[in-house]
Amino acid sequence: MLDPVARVRRFNRAVTSAVGALDTSFLGRGRPLGAARVLNAIGHGRSDVAEIRDYLGLDSGLMSRLLRSLEDEGLIETAAREDDARRRMAKLTRAGRREFAAYEALSNAQADGILAQHSQAEVLLAAMDLVASALTRERVALDEMDPRSEQARYCLGEYYAELGRRFKHGFDVSLSRDPDANDMRRPRGSFIVAISDTLPIGCVGLKGTDHGYAEIKRLWVAPGARGLRLGRRLMDAAESTARELGITLLRLDTNSALPEAGQLYRSTGWREIPRFNDDPYPDLFFEKRL
Amino acid sequence: MLDPVARVRRFNRAVTSAVGALDTSFLGRGRPLGAARVLNAIGHGRSDVAEIRDYLGLDSGLMSRLLRSLEDEGLIETAAREDDARRRMAKLTRAGRREFAAYEALSNAQADGILAQHSQAEVLLAAMDLVASALTRERVALDEMDPRSEQARYCLGEYYAELGRRFKHGFDVSLSRDPDANDMRRPRGSFIVAISDTLPIGCVGLKGTDHGYAEIKRLWVAPGARGLRLGRRLMDAAESTARELGITLLRLDTNSALPEAGQLYRSTGWREIPRFNDDPYPDLFFEKRL
DNA sequence: CATGATATCTGACTTTAGTCAGAGATCGTG
DNA sequence: CACGATCTCTGACTAAAGTCAGATATCATG
Structure with a gap:
């Protein structure tokens, strides 16, 4: 049954x-x-x-x-x-x-x-999103786009909202080191959005710096698209873009309140390093040599 | 978007x-x-x-x-x-x-x-169940069946498991007044199962007693079928079966840890009454005259 | 047991979808 | 500007799905 x-x-x-x-x-x-x-x-x-x-x-x-x-x-x-x-x-x-x-x-x-x-339409819609993402898994397109584009801004908004829900004391964008959009445009960096049939379901930013490395920022996967290993695909895409741009060292920061992120990094060749910035939110820092 | x-x-x-x-x-x-x-x-x-x-x-x-x-x-x-x-x-x-x-x-x-x-198959399946129930809402059949039938036992098992999750100190069937199956068979009572395309997604029992009233027991709706007002349909079916059997007074007990149940009863003509049994689990008691 | 209703079957259609070969126009390239 | 490649269109098909009007057999009923 x-x-x-x-x-x-x-x-x-x-x-x-x-x-x-x-x-x-x-x-x-x-x-x-x-x-x-x-x-x-x-x-x-x-x-x-x-x-x-x-x-x-x-x-x-x-x-x-x-x-x-x-x-x-x-x-x-x-x-x-x-x-x-x-x-x-x-x-x-x-x-x-x-x-x-x-x-x-x-x-x-x-x-x-x-x-x-349905008296709980939002529950039904979330289930539909999840099923639709699962069924179209192999048709998800990873598109490089401007971090100020509508779809990128939608992803970032969802990302910040989720941090607000998951961090014990919430999340205030203005306190975080919000990367300059220009650092996430070629040739300094890149911004990649995962699109499933017109709906953005994930993103990742590659942010250029002047310190001999680039940073991975804003990795997000929509709740309905989790379990499809989309985070890994986004990270792979960001890394290969980094290689294209001649970047040889990547760093990122994250928070232990997001355990699935830490697990993803550890299982894909990143190693933990000491704090390398003074952003108040992250408490875990990683590095990967390309 | x-x-x-x-x-x-x-x-x-x-x-x-x-x-x-x-x-x-x-x-x-x-x-x-x-x-x-x-x-x-x-x-x-x-x-x-x-x-x-x-x-x-x-x-x-x-x-x-x-x-x-x-x-x-x-x-x-x-x-x-x-x-x-x-x-x-x-x-x-x-x-x-x-x-x-x-x-x-x-x-x-x-x-x-x-x-x-999908790396989280159970999440995907739950979403599929929910969507399937929503789409086949009007084709849900309410079938009277024996409380010992396989489908009835499945529903009851899910019902007990849910009580175990939702009651602060769990739920032990043996401590509850588990109704004799015979009290939920005609002509003393009835047991109704909601079937959506072969899958049981809800149930309700009408239990005959020798005290001048019958009891509503074991009202359950599968998590994936909530929001479809199935609880109301099951209660309506139980009440009309009660009328068929010549029953004029219904009682039921429930627990304040199940607020949606209490709300359903209050909004469908039930009135709260003092405790009428010594079952350790319920803390709310209702009555409805037919 | 006559009669109307019901269930299936047959023949004679139509519409929709899809396939395939080749014609004709246009393009990019050497 | 010749030539092979590409794109669209046309004609000539086939297969599948669906429609409709009887024909036939059986059933329930008065």
Whole structure:
């Protein structure tokens, strides 16, 4: 009754029928699912025909016909790309935007419906985040981006909030040595965000200094993405970026209130060293030679 | 970035692709999905053709042809039902059982694969249980069953384990007034189990006494099924069974360490009364006149 | 035992999805 | 500017899924 595999399969059955219900509601708009999917891909900002085909896994002949049918309905327009006339771009017409909005409304209504039946929506959402991260584990992209970008700032905000929860006396950003964003941009450093299907679920900063080493800062993994060894992947990415930048020595500080972090560092070749700064929060210091 | 609806939709995308991958692996056995689904429904114990058709949502013509193709492959046998020769029963042949086992192996491997990538499988499973319960909320069946049945005993075991966790000094079944199973069978009482797709996710007992009232005992909702107002549904079912049995007064005891239970009782017409038994665990007592 | 209801089956369709080969336009490169 | 590579499109298919109108057999009921 409690076999793990049976529980996963019960989950599969539950979501299969939920997904099927959404597909059925899509069919209610009188268009085959294939055409609806292409329309939605375009509505969500994909315009390059080859990219859509790849994303949806369609044959080029089939894709071409689906585009034609959407064009005949007056929902999209296609044009050759300016930089390469072999490739085509597709975009929604006014009618297409209306139709796309109708599909969006169906999707949103379904999502809303699931949430509305639940008196603890945040618990349900956290569980969904966790499952979604687990299922898309191998599709998590590690993207280098500006530490001031929206997604980076979101990660940092979550990171600070978590420190506030886990440190006995809270955490005040202004007391910490908040690294200058410029130190986490090439060529001095870098900032890497893990993105799972548009949602940022982790980050790490590589901060350049003038003291002959660089620092690893702001390693964070979203609660729903823990257990997927994402921290290790982020650290690997930061280290290889450091090597690219010609950095040979890395340091970092952390706090014993975050035991999983310390364990990660110890198991990946970092060795503990004496305090090397006067930041009030950390009480553990590590170094790794590349 | 944190819009609840967007999070649900990210979840939808993640599971859609996981489900698609399983379908693809099913196709690898060289049989269309429709036929595979029918074979699997039969393998999982559904034998009545009309029931399978209903479960899979198939047209009777299509169903007939799928059955024929499975028969031609030698995987199933069909026969008219003995009690009604218009209806047909289908069952697997030896070869059908082999083929069904192969599909089962694929499903199990997929489930195993998901779990294996996760270093905290129990956390992931708990999240899956919660999501599955939320998605199948309206398909939860409340079944009256014997309190000694396997599913009832599972619920009771989970109930006792939870009391052990939540009571400051633990919980010892032998110290509590463990109701005689016979008091929770008709006509003296009843035992109701909430089943979500084969998994028991809640229970409640109606225990007959010789003192002019019946007691509500053992109300439990699985952690993953909380927030769905299942406790209320179970209580409603217990009350209407009580009415059927001609019971006019209900009592129950509970503990202030279970605040959600007390809140449920207060909000559904129960009023607090003085202690009416000498069980060491409860410290709150309620009564409701039907 | 006639009659209407029910369950399954068959034949004759349509729609959707997907495959494949080749045509035509365009691109990058030597 | 010739040539191979790339991208899209068209025509000609097949397979799968689904629909619908009877035909046939059986059942429950008066």
